[in-house]
Amino acid sequence: MTDQNSPPVLHAEGLTKRYGRRVALSHCDLQIPSGRVIGLVGPNGAGKSTLLQLACGLIAPTAGTLRVLGARPAADAAHLARVGYVAQDTPVYAALTVGDHLRMGARLNPSWDAALAERRIAQVGLHPRQKAGRLSGGQRAQLALTVAAAKRPELLILDEPAAALDPLARDGFLHHLMEYVGELGASALLSSHLLGDVARVCDHLVVLAAGRVQLAGDVADLLAHHHRLVAPRGELDRLPAGLELVRREPAGAYERAIVRTAAGTPPPAWTVEPVGLEELVLAYLGRAAGDPTVPAPSPEAAR
Amino acid sequence: MTWLTWRQFRVQALAGLAGLALLAAYLVHLGLAIRGGDDAYRSRCGAGGDCARALAQYLGDYQNTLLYLAGLLALVPALLGMFWGAPLVARELETGTHRLVWNQSVTRTRWFTVKLLVVGVATIAVSGMASLLLTWAASPVDRLAGDRFSTIVFGARNVAPVAYAVLAFTLGTVVGLLVRRTLPAMALTVLVFTVVQFVVPNVVRPHLMPPVTVSRPMTADAINEARGLGSITGGPVVKGLTVPGAWVSGTSELRTADGRPLAQDRFDHCFRDPPRTGATGTFGDTAVCLARLDLHVVLSYQPDRRYWAFQWLESAIYLALAALLAGYGRWHVRRRVS
Numbered sequence: 254m255t256d257q258n259s260p261p262v263l264h265a266e267g268l269t270k271r272y273g274r275r276v277a278l279s280h281c282d283l284q285i286p287s288g289r290v291i292g293l294v295g296p297n298g299a300g301k302s303t304l305l306q307l308a309c310g311l312i313a314p315t316a317g318t319l320r321v322l323g324a325r326p327a328a329d330a331a332h333l334a335r336v337g338y339v340a341q342d343t344p345v346y347a348a349l350t351v352g353d354h355l356r357m358g359a360r361l362n363p364s365w366d367a368a369l370a371e372r373r374i375a376q377v378g379l380h381p382r383q384k385a386g387r388l389s390g391g392q393r394a395q396l397a398l399t400v401a402a403a404k405r406p407e408l409l410i411l412d413e414p415a416a417a418l419d420p421l422a423r424d425g426f427l428h429h430l431m432e433y434v435g436e437l438g439a440s441a442l443l444s445s446h447l448l449g450d451v452a453r454v455c456d457h458l459v460v461l462a463a464g465r466v467q468l469a470g471d472v473a474d475l476l477a478h479h480h481r482l483v484a485p486r487g488e489l490d491r492l493p494a495g496l497e498l499v500r501r502e503p504a505g506a507y508e509r510a511i512v513r514t515a516a517g518t519p520p521p522a523w524t525v526e527p528v529g530l531e532e533l534v535l536a537y538l539g540r541a542a543g544d545p546t547v548p549a550p551s552p553e554a555a556r
Numbered sequence: 557m558t559w560l561t562w563r564q565f566r567v568q569a570l571a572g573l574a575g576l577a578l579l580a581a582y583l584v585h586l587g588l589a590i591r592g593g594d595d596a597y598r599s600r601c602g603a604g605g606d607c608a609r610a611l612a613q614y615l616g617d618y619q620n621t622l623l624y625l626a627g628l629l630a631l632v633p634a635l636l637g638m639f640w641g642a643p644l645v646a647r648e649l650e651t652g653t654h655r656l657v658w659n660q661s662v663t664r665t666r667w668f669t670v671k672l673l674v675v676g677v678a679t680i681a682v683s684g685m686a687s688l689l690l691t692w693a694a695s696p697v698d699r700l701a702g703d704r705f706s707t708i709v710f711g712a713r714n715v716a717p718v719a720y721a722v723l724a725f726t727l728g729t730v731v732g733l734l735v736r737r738t739l740p741a742m743a744l745t746v747l748v749f750t751v752v753q754f755v756v757p758n759v760v761r762p763h764l765m766p767p768v769t770v771s772r773p774m775t776a777d778a779i780n781e782a783r784g785l786g787s788i789t790g791g792p793v794v795k796g797l798t799v800p801g802a803w804v805s806g807t808s809e810l811r812t813a814d815g816r817p818l819a820q821d822r823f824d825h826c827f828r829d830p831p832r833t834g835a836t837g838t839f840g841d842t843a844v845c846l847a848r849l850d851l852h853v854v855l856s857y858q859p860d861r862r863y864w865a866f867q868w869l870e871s872a873i874y875l876a877l878a879a880l881l882a883g884y885g886r887w888h889v890r891r892r893v894s
Binding site: 358397 | 653
């Protein structure tokens with residue numbers, strides 16, 4: 254699925270976006286290979302939407318560089334055709350019908366897949382004569398997603414795509430997304446704060462908090478390099494080389510911690526348990542939020 | 557892109573077309589009535605009747621109506637700027653649909669340019685049609701009244717109204733792009749355009765070409781032709797002197813033979829307490845009294861033969877402003893908006 258010669262889907266160097274004095278994204282470095290379903294997670298205000306809007310060229314960076322599929326985002330019409338984007342509020346033209354939206358897609362996109370669009374519209378129970386302004390939030394999201402998908406982009410960017418969908422529709426949507434990505438060898442970049450969804454469909458993860466990238470990598474690698482250690486109290490203050498403490502979980506006479514091991518480092522002699530993806534994300538988010546159980550010398554250890 | 561622009565613009569286009577149809581029907585009706593009046597005037601005049609009275613009656617029948625229509629035509633550009641220009645981009649930014657359309661395989665600049673061109677052509681068509689019909693309907697009266705260069709009539713005939721409409725529409729679009737909300741954009745468009753429409757005829761137009769000046773002796777007859785006499789700050793003046801077919805852009809104060817302004821007390825004497833001569837005319841004895849002082853005024857005016865030069869010159873200025881605004885809008889939509 255992954256073509257080693259194709260340029261990375263996303264390549265950011267020192268990417269920074271400021272709105273006036275507010276820093277939304279600060280010195281982000283990212284390199285995401287193609288053919289992945291990338292989950293972008295983080296708390297509200299972490300900069301997820303900013304990163305996605307930068308990636309589709311809706312906004313320009315304040316500093317640093319960003320290349321999407323090897324070119325500046327929205328560089329020209331040809332590049333626009335390669336990237337699909339659905340904004341968080343899934344905008345559609347209220348005065349136009351569902352059918353009008355498909356006609357718009359057909360006229361504005363050279364690689365438009367009319368069959369795909371019609372199939373999807375029928376699948377989600379929309380009728381071409383319906384006015385888009387009368388659709389429910391979920392239906393509107395489905396319409397916006399259809400327009401973005403039927404242009405057959407190489408990268409599909411979705412900002413909180415599942416937010417407006419009911420559980421059943423969300424399940425169906427994620428299913429179709431996986432199918433679509435698999436079929437086309439396309440990549441998808443989606444933000445979500447539903448860790449369950451991300452765990453289900455994503456094979457690459459970017460954790461964003463406070464405008465910075467906290468963690469990024471293929472899910473399988475990340476899980477292979479993170480462990481939960483259980484060790485006698487105090488032992489964790491002196492971690493061997495090659496181990497990085499992510500989050501400490503004090504519990505009685507023993508202490509538990511999530512650590513990251515550098516490649517090639519054997520796990521330490523303490524009890525080692527595997528870490529789930531959700532726990533892993535929460536550990537990094539907790540560390541970024543300045544959770545007191547996180548940083549190295551805890552008050553007890555200092556005594 | 558043309559299809560989408562048209563699809564979004566359809567309802568506004570139909571509303572504009574309906575308005576234009578109403579106006580056109582009335583103008584055709586009026587044009588025919590004016591031609592009837594013109595024939596009646598000519599037959600009365602040709603049959604040895606009182607030509608001056610017949611003319612006055614004929615002009616009196618239609619001049620006020622035509623003046624109201626000139627006012628109405630002055631509204632057309634403002635309305636087009638408000639209802640076609642201001643929402644064009646502002647509504648997209650307001651409802652967030654720009655984030656949908658900017659991610660189709662069409663660049664923003666192309667999107668903006670096509671929108672501006674499609675609706676701009678409609679603007680030209682509607683304002684051009686309205687101006688053409690009014691120019692046609694009023695042409696018999698205009699020919700006889702000789703006032704086509706006067707401020708209000710000038711802006712309501714021939715090409716000038718089209719140029720006004722193009723500027724108003726472009727202004728509305730760019731204001732909408734900057735303000736990003738439809739209603740404030742509409743209000744601001746009308747406000748700015750009104751200021752422009754006030755400033756240009758009063759401040760800019762008189763200077764488009766250096767005016768011709770003429771010194772006119774103030775005989776009793778000449779004084780009686782004026783619309784008013786009085787003294788505002790700066791000395792005694794006569795108001796409403798005309799040059800046939802020309803646009804009088806300035807009238808000096810009353811001057812004596814040596815070129816100095818007439819002294820206030822001498823004017824007051826003639827104005828309040830003139831020697832009785834039994835003269836008739838608008839200003840009666842006052843006119844006679846003033847005429848004896850050997851006065852003159854200096855009129856600056858644009859002669860009738862410059863009419864078309866002014867029409868094209870002013871239109872060119874408006875179109876150039878519109879082009880500048882459109883160019884700025886294109887730059888802004890590419891670089892600044894998100």
